[in-house]
């Protein structure tokens with residue numbers, strides 16, 4: 001429903017984001033005049049000034065909000081850095097070299113070193129936007145859009161000059177680590193790749209993981225590697241992100257038992273490093289103190305680099321997904337914000353809203369019914385059904 005309606009709007013979700021932020025920062029002046037809050041009736045109201053710390057989302061949401069091309073374009077990282085995407089299969093088939101092959105200064109998404117990826121600051125992004133805006137020739141504009149990864153539309157967020165003081169694109173854009181790793185992320189893909197190699201090498205597969213779990217009486221009993229899941233998984237392991245988050249230690253225990261802690265097989269090295277990153281994410285979900293977050297951010301910078309190098313050496317550059325590159329930006333974003341921001345909890349709450357929208361085909365009713373349904377749903381949950 002949301003997708004259908006938003007398509008009718010010039011600039012789509014980016015325009016909605018722009019309008020929302022304009023209301024907050026330009027009309028309501030929450031950063032300059034502030035918001036008046038009464039915290040104590042005996043005391044005068046307190047003025048709280050609010051600034052924007054982060055725009056958080058998965059890959060699609062960030063592309064929609066910033067109106068960038070994402071993984072479908074040559075420059076997938078849009079407002080964060082200048083890496084290029086993998087060349088399309090047609091180019092590879094026709095032996096057309098990619099930009100990073102022609103120029104060693106240009107890195108693609110398989111680069112493990114963020115320092116080589118030409119990170120962008122807010123001013124760089126706005127300069128690119130201004131260049132797009134100044135284009136008169138349609139052909140030149142198309143080419144510039146492809147090269148920058150930014151789509152030109154004056155109604156969208158990046159082209160609102162008044163907002164530039166309050167909304168920095170690269171300083172606020174934050175990839176959600178839960179979507180990068182757990183929710184249809186790199187972990188479910190890597191598990192399938194690794195298990196394919198394990199089957200080839202030692203003739204073991206998910207059934208052996210299940211047997212290992214039974215033998216070791218692994219508790220709580222997991223469903224992540226069940227026969228059903230095994231039969232329905234191909235390129236990625238089809239499980240819920242929360243299951244993956246709680247069950248990956250079982251797979252690690254199994255692999256370490258088979259290969260040893262100091263395994264040198266590339267696919268084992270790679271997945272063990274990814275598991276180490278997952279361990280830090282689990283720690284961060286418990287909201288550790290600031291000094292610990294900074295320490296984790298520092299450790300993750302080296303670990304993510306090491307992991308991407310190991311992944312490329314195990315499976316080759318062609319298997320790298322844009323999410324691997326997003327992971328490379330995560331430690332710095334974490335250090336800057338001092339807390340791990342994720343869509344984890346809020347996304348789960350969307351379920352109530354989606355339930356409220358069911359069986360509502362009439363657009364007029366869509367405006368009135370969901371409110372009461374969602375309220376009823378929330379009340380009945382609070383009152384225990």
Ligand SMILES: [Zn+2]
Nearest residue numbers: 077080081083
């Ligand atoms: Zn990037």
